[in-house]
Amino acid sequence: MSQSTSAAAPVRVRRRMEPARKRLLLAALMALVGAFLPWLYTGVGNINGARGAGLWVAYAAVFGVAGALMPMRRVSAVQAAVLAAVALALPIWQLVHLAGLVGFEGWMPGPGIIMCLGGGVLAAVAGRQLWQPPAQD
Numbered sequence: 356m357s358q359s360t361s362a363a364a365p366v367r368v369r370r371r372m373e374p375a376r377k378r379l380l381l382a383a384l385m386a387l388v389g390a391f392l393p394w395l396y397t398g399v400g401n402i403n404g405a406r407g408a409g410l411w412v413a414y415a416a417v418f419g420v421a422g423a424l425m426p427m428r429r430v431s432a433v434q435a436a437v438l439a440a441v442a443l444a445l446p447i448w449q450l451v452h453l454a455g456l457v458g459f460e461g462w463m464p465g466p467g468i469i470m471c472l473g474g475g476v477l478a479a480v481a482g483r484q485l486w487q488p489p490a491q492d
Contacts, residue, residue, distance in 0.1 A: 389470025435482030
């Protein structure tokens with residue numbers, strides 16, 4: 356007589372992404388898309404972000420996507436802080452530099468620089484939330 360044992364299939368536990376990680380992922384995607392959109396509208400044409408500082412914002416955004424998918428909270432928070440620093444500092448520097456060169460007439464900020472700034476703010480919020488210990492339910 357043979358006994359047959361049925362091997363139960365392993366149970367997969369599906370983990371939901373916490374809100375801070377969703378914010379970081381959204382921030383990284385905003386910065387990544389904004390890095391390739393026009394940063395400035397001028398009378399002679401548009402200036403793309405990828406021609407200058409937008410490329411560095413895109414690199415930091417990919418770093419931020421990795422942080423959103425990483426299971427370690429503190430490391431994700433540091434990656435969010437790097438994204439926030441780059442996505443805020445470079446567009447602000449670009450705007451201040453341009454205002455110093457030609458003033459405020461003849462150009463207008465484009466959607467790319469606004470998206471990068473928004474992504475930087477959102478990444479800073481997500482990084483702060485990830486740095487704190489998770490709330491216990």
